[in-house]
Structure formats: structure tokens, C-alpha cells
Amino acid sequence: MRKIKHLISLISAVLLIVSAPAFAAYASATTYTYTLEVNSGEYDFVRTQDAYLPDKTVTDMGLSKPSDIFITDDNVMYIADTGNGRILLYDIKRDRTVGEIKGAPLKTPMGVFVSGDGTVYVADKGAKAILKYKKDGSLLAKFERPAEPSFSDTNFDPLKVAVDNAGNMYVIGEGVYNGIIQLAPTGEFLGYFAVNTTRISFSQMLQKVLFTRDQLANLSMTVPTTFSNVFVDDAGIVYSTSMNNEDNSLKKHNTSGGNMFKNGIVGWTDLTDVCVDKNGIIFASSERGYVQIYSKDGEFIFEFGSLESGTDVAGIFTSLPTVAVDSNGFIWAADGDKGYLQSFKPTDYANTIYSAMGLYEKGRYEESLEAWNEVLRLNQMSMLAHNGVGKALFHAQRYEESLEHFKVAENREYYSEAFWEVRNVKVQKTLPFVFFGVLILIIASVVIKKVDKKGVLRAKRTELADRLLDLPVLGEVLYMFRVSRHPNDRYYDIRVGNVKYSRKKKGYGHGRATAAGATVIYLLAFIVYMIYRTGKGFIYQFVSVENMDIAGTVAGFFVLISLFIISNWLVTSINDGDGNLKTVYMLPAYALSPLMTGMIAIVVLSYAMTYNESFILTLILILSIVKTIVNLFCGLMNVHDYTFKETVKSVVMTFFFMVVAMIIALILTIMFEQLLSFIISVGRELVLNVI
Numbered sequence: 180m181r182k183i184k185h186l187i188s189l190i191s192a193v194l195l196i197v198s199a200p201a202f203a204a205y206a207s208a209t210t211y212t213y214t215l216e217v218n219s220g221e222y223d224f225v226r227t228q229d230a231y232l233p234d235k236t237v238t239d240m241g242l243s244k245p246s247d248i249f250i251t252d253d254n255v256m257y258i259a260d261t262g263n264g265r266i267l268l269y270d271i272k273r274d275r276t277v278g279e280i281k282g283a284p285l286k287t288p289m290g291v292f293v294s295g296d297g298t299v300y301v302a303d304k305g306a307k308a309i310l311k312y313k314k315d316g317s318l319l320a321k322f323e324r325p326a327e328p329s330f331s332d333t334n335f336d337p338l339k340v341a342v343d344n345a346g347n348m349y350v351i352g353e354g355v356y357n358g359i360i361q362l363a364p365t366g367e368f369l370g371y372f373a374v375n376t377t378r379i380s381f382s383q384m385l386q387k388v389l390f391t392r393d394q395l396a397n398l399s400m401t402v403p404t405t406f407s408n409v410f411v412d413d414a415g416i417v418y419s420t421s422m423n424n425e426d427n428s429l430k431k432h433n434t435s436g437g438n439m440f441k442n443g444i445v446g447w448t449d450l451t452d453v454c455v456d457k458n459g460i461i462f463a464s465s466e467r468g469y470v471q472i473y474s475k476d477g478e479f480i481f482e483f484g485s486l487e488s489g490t491d492v493a494g495i496f497t498s499l500p501t502v503a504v505d506s507n508g509f510i511w512a513a514d515g516d517k518g519y520l521q522s523f524k525p526t527d528y529a530n531t532i533y534s535a536m537g538l539y540e541k542g543r544y545e546e547s548l549e550a551w552n553e554v555l556r557l558n559q560m561s562m563l564a565h566n567g568v569g570k571a572l573f574h575a576q577r578y579e580e581s582l583e584h585f586k587v588a589e590n591r592e593y594y595s596e597a598f599w600e601v602r603n604v605k606v607q608k609t610l611p612f613v614f615f616g617v618l619i620l621i622i623a624s625v626v627i628k629k630v631d632k633k634g635v636l637r638a639k640r641t642e643l644a645d646r647l648l649d650l651p652v653l654g655e656v657l658y659m660f661r662v663s664r665h666p667n668d669r670y671y672d673i674r675v676g677n678v679k680y681s682r683k684k685k686g687y688g689h690g691r692a693t694a695a696g697a698t699v700i701y702l703l704a705f706i707v708y709m710i711y712r713t714g715k716g717f718i719y720q721f722v723s724v725e726n727m728d729i730a731g732t733v734a735g736f737f738v739l740i741s742l743f744i745i746s747n748w749l750v751t752s753i754n755d756g757d758g759n760l761k762t763v764y765m766l767p768a769y770a771l772s773p774l775m776t777g778m779i780a781i782v783v784l785s786y787a788m789t790y791n792e793s794f795i796l797t798l799i800l801i802l803s804i805v806k807t808i809v810n811l812f813c814g815l816m817n818v819h820d821y822t823f824k825e826t827v828k829s830v831v832m833t834f835f836f837m838v839v840a841m842i843i844a845l846i847l848t849i850m851f852e853q854l855l856s857f858i859i860s861v862g863r864e865l866v867l868n869v870i
Contacts, residue, residue, distance in 0.1 A: 290339035325368035655696025756819030777803025
């Protein structure tokens with residue numbers, strides 16, 4: 180879906196050039212701006228107001244394969260002009276080049292970084308070194324491959340470089356999987372600052388378990404993804420980008436190299452560069468031509484750009500290796516293939532968002548709220564704006580008002596904190612009434628016991644319960660609670676023929692298990708399961724009905740139960756089990772009361788619990804599952820008259836048969852689809868060539 184949107188963006192950009200007079204009065208944007216919406220935990224990129232518009236296109240600098248740019252505080256841009264083997268200086272204010280660094284030992288500069296005192300650091304792949312220059316362009320030092328034994332035989336082909344306030348260098352080396360190379364100001368190897376984790380697929384896990392050593396030796400090694408760029412901001416915080424690293428393609432590192440974005444980021448996975456402005460806003464470029472913008476906490480703000488284009492359209496790149504921001508907030512980027520610079524001017528919409536974020540960071544929540552409301556006026560469904568409004572209201576202690584905004588933004592963490600505050604107030608208000616209510620119930624209970632010394636009311640209550648259990652369907656359904664209380668006794672009753680015991684004679688109570696009652700229980704269990712899946716409170720409800728595969732859920736629920744019943748009946752028939760198909764059909768149903776009760780309790784409590792109390796719901800679910808499994812195990816043991824060991828064996832064989840049946844069904848489905856495809860192909864050939 181997202182690729183289709185971006186394709187539409189490219190087509191629209193081309194149409195804009197073709198019909199420029201018709202659109203010129205409305206906007207100068209050549210690509211769409213996208214922001215983020217979350218629907219039931221699923222991220223969706225939607226069009227929003229233009230955040231940046233193409234401003235200046237510089238094509239007369241003679242650049243060849245520019246690979247990196249860096250902009251100083253006085254708006255001088257340093258360009259790693261790789262194809263021409265130089266570092267070119269461009270003054271943004273005066274719109275002209277103001278110098279260059281060229282000549283030996285500079286060969287193929289790939290990365291450039293300028294420290295606060297004007298010292299220029301160049302990552303030169305061809306020279307296999309980090310070159311350090313004065314502000315006037317004279318060479319200060321050349322740092323070649325570290326000689327420390329700990330660097331081992333690692334290649335030293337520098338691609339990018341960044342420097343912190345202490346003069347330590349962070350180097351991205353080509354083909355270095357160990358992480359970001361960290362060098363001291365003297366060039367001494369300090370170690371690897373950070374490393375990307377290795378993720379293996381399920382098939383690779385199976386290969387490690389099943390393959391021999393020789394087979395594993397023939398497989399390609401699983402190595403971490405390499406870093407693509409590195410940046411250090413004014414506060415000395417290190418940022419990095421990676422290619423094909425899913426939600427960790429952009430990282431903000433702490434002092435030990437760990438990622439401060441604990442949940443990762445949302446966006447493209449082919450990031451090529453990153454920079455940070457004076458307000459902490461993060462800008463990243465992707466290989467396919469998009470600029471992505473994040474808050475200092477890694478929250479996605481918006482993105483703009485396009486796919487590759489063969490047309491010369493401002494703001495559309497053939498390749499986008501680098502991005503930077505000047506002191507006025509203008510974004511600058513270089514096209515790596517066509518060798519030109521492009522700047523983008525922020526719109527009022529973008530500036531309003533940045534202003535709202537800045538006011539919030541400074542603790543000026545009321546002013547921040549006004550700014551976020553202005554953003555909402557422009558875009559009522561902006562997740563970012565609702566999140567901002569919610570946070571501003573939260574810190575202004577307007578908790579109840581913030582709940583709705585956090586709900587729209589699906590910010591469950593902040594919603595939970597605000598809900599805790601709202602609930603605390605309500606509990607304080609209602610606690611006296613609850614106390615007096617409980618006290619009245621206790622007094623009433625004592626009074627009833629004093630008055631009803633002969634147990635008349637208790638007998639009436641018991642009689643009413645027995646009558647309910649005697650009802651044809653209701654009693655058969657409620658019997659599952661008696662099974663849960665005494666599973667061994669009640670499943671024995673099912674085995675010997677569902678004898679309906681009298682309370683007066685045996686003391687076991689009324690009711691019995693029937694196939695009709697089991698059928699009703701299965702239906703009730705499915706209803707309870709669907710309520711559990713879709714009816715929990717906002718904090719714990721991650722899937723909405725519209726995003727659920729209802730048909731698949733229904734089929735999966737009843738198919739699994741049917742598969743268990745049939746598999747267990749077949750297994751126990753072979754192994755001399757006493758239960759027939761009817762009793763095996765009833766057996767799981769009458770074990771489900773703990774799980775059904777637990778699910779209902781979780782749904783009810785989810786409307787009153789915060790994240791901090793989620794362990795209570797987890798505990799309820801675990802206990803209900805364990806009790807249901809115990810009931811089922813007791814049922815299998817008693818219905819089939821098995822020992823404990825025989826029951827375990829039958830359970831294992833039952834699940835084995837279920838897995839085999841599912842594999843066979845999958846194979847038959849694939850074969851049927853291939854046969855159907857073959858028949859359709861033959862039919863088309865007959866229609867085209869014969870008829």
C-alpha cells in the first residue's frame with residue numbers, strides 16, 4: 180500500500196511539471212508529505228499538508244558523485260565531492276563556492292565532518308585514512324589503519340566520520356561488521372562503539388539444529404548489518420544509520436553505545452545519512468530519495484520525497500546519499516548521480532509543529548497546547564498533533580481531557596498514566612460509598628444468619644440452584660462448573676453414562692453432561708473468546724474488529740477443536756481408551772469453564788487497570804489456562820480409564836496427529852491450487868488456439 184502511494188506521488192510530480200500553469204497558483208511542492216497514523220497497532224502513512232517546499236537548486240558546481248555534506252553554524256557547506264577527489268566549500272548565504280580542499284593525500288573523500296572549532300575531518304576510502312585539516316585547508320594529521328593488536332586484521336577503508344567534543348573519532352569502515360570504529364584524538368584504536376545485532380530467520384534456526392557441521396560450514400555466515408553513516412550533535416550524542424535493519428535503521432546512542440530508541444523507529448530501512456539541528460530534530464535520508472524527520476525521542480514527524488526519477492524535477496532525486504540542515508532550518512540534500520544540490524524550505528505547517536515541540540520541551544505547556552491546536556486545525560487526524568495536545572494537557576494536570584487525545588493517537592503508555600490519575604480521583608470520591616456498602620452487606624449477612632437459624636433461606640437457595648440445573652439446556656451448561664470443582668468425579672460420571680445423581684441420595688447435586696450441552700458450551704466459548712479478542716479496554720486492546728480476519732478466526736477456533744476431538748478419539752481407539760466419540764466430544768467443552776471465566780474477568784478488569792497492573796491480568800490468564808489444562812487432563816485420564824503415564828502418552832500422540840493432519844491439509848491445498856491453476860491455463864490455451 181505504501182509503495183503504491185509513493186508511486187502515485189511520483190506520477191503526480193511528473194503531471195505537475197507537464198501542467199505547471201494550472202497548478203502554479205496552488206503549491207510549488209513536487210512530492211507529497213506523509214505523516215503517521217496508527218490504527219489498532221498498525222502504522223499507516225497518510226498524506227498531510229506540505230511540510231517542505233523545493234527552494235534552491237544548485238547545478239553549476241561541477242559536482243561528481245557527491246557522497247556527504249556538512250553545514251557549519253555560519254552556513255558554510257562542506258561537500259565531499261568524491262568523483263572529483265576534493266572537499267568543496269559552498270557559502271549558502273552568498274550562494275557561491277568559497278574554497279576547496281584538494282590534492283595529496285586526498286584521493287576519494289567519502290565523508291566529511293567539521294568540529295566546533297572549524298577543524299575538518301575527512302574519511303578518505305582511497306587513502307585508507309582519516310585526514311584532519313585546519314580551517315584554512317592545511318593538513319594537520321593523517322590517521323591510517325590502527326596498529327593496535329585488538330584491531331586485528333580488520334579492513335580500514337573509511338567511508339564516514341564524526342567527531343565528539345573531546346576529539347574522539349567515530350568511523351564507518353567499509354565491510355566492517357564489528358561496529359563503529361572509535362579512535363582517540365591521536366588515532367589510537369579505542370574499540371567498537373556500537374554494533375548491530377544479528378537476526379536469524381526461522382529457517383536459519385532450523386538449519387542450525389538439523390544440519391551437520393559440514394553442511395553448516397557450506398552455508399554463508401550470518402553477520403550483522405553494517406552502519407551506513409554516523410553523526411555527533413552539539414551535545415556529543417552519537418547517531419547512526421544502517422541499511423536493511425528494519426526498525427533499528429536509525430539509532431541514537433548512549434555513552435555505552437546502546438540504542439536510546441528502545442522501540443526502534445518507523446520509516447524506511449535503507450537510510451544513508453542522519454543529521455540533527457540545534458533543537459534536537461533528527462533528519463535522515465533514504466537511498467530511494469526520501470527525507471524522514473523525527474523528534475528527539477525518535478517519534479516520526481513526517482517524510483517527503485519520491486522514488487527514482489529519470490526526469491529533472493526539483494525535489495526528486497535519482498539517489499540521495501546525504502542530507503544536512505542549515506541554521507535557518509532549510510534542508511539541503513545532494514543527488515549522488517546527477518551531482519546537484521537541492522534545498523527545501525519549511526512551511527508554516529512544519530514550523531508550527533517544531534514550535535509546539537520546542538515549547539513543550541521548555542515546559543511552556545499552555546503555549547504548546549495552543550500551537551498543537553493550531554496543527555489540529557490544519558489536520559484533524561494528525562497522530563502527532565493529538566499526541567502533542569495530550570501531553571500538554573497531561574503536564575497541565577488536565578488528565579481527563581488528555582485521555583481522548585491519547586486514544587486517538589493510540590499512545591497507550593501516556594493514556595495509562597493519565598487514566599491512573601483520573602481513576603485515583605474517582606476512587607477517592609467513591610471509596611466512602613464502597614466502604615459503607617460493604618459494611619451494610621456484612622451487617623445484612625449477620626442479621627440473616629441470626630434470623631434464619633433453621634437454614635430455611637439456605638435451603639430455598641439450594642433448591643433454586645437444583646431447579647436451574649434440572650432445566651434441559653441451562654442445567655447441562657452450568658454442569659461445567661461442577662466439573663471444574665471436582666473434575667475426577669464428574670468426568671467419571673461422564674464415563675459411566677452421565678448418571679443424574681440426587682442430592683438427597685448421593686450428595687453430588689443435580690445436572691449432567693450431554694452432547695447438546697457441550698455444543699452450547701463450544702458456542703459460548705467462541706463468543707467469550709471473540710469478546711476477549713475485541714472487547715478489552717483501550718490500554719489492552721490492540722486489535723479492532725475491522726482489522727481482524729473474522730473468517731479465519733472462526734475457522735481456526737472450530738477446526739482446532741474438531742481436530743483435537745478427532746485426533747484424540749483415533750489415538751485412544753488404537754490404545755484401548757474407554758471413551759467413545761460422544762464422550763470425547765463432550766470432554767474439552769466441560770473443561771473450559773476456568774478459561775471462559777478468566778477471559779471474562781480480564782475483559783472487565785481491563786477497563787479499570789493501568790499498564791503497571793497488567794501482571795494481574797497476566798496472572799489471571801495463566802491460572803485459568805493451567806486450571807483448564809488440569810481439567811482436560813483429568814478428563815482424558817478418567818474418560819479413557821488411563822494411568823497418568825498413559826494419559827501423557829495419549830496427549831503427545833494427539834498433538835502429533837494434529838500436526839500431521841495440518842501438514843497434509845496444507846500440502847493438499849497447495850496441490851489443489853496448482854491443479855486449478857493448470858486447468859485454468861489449459862482452458863485459456865484451448866480458447867485462444869483451438870476455439
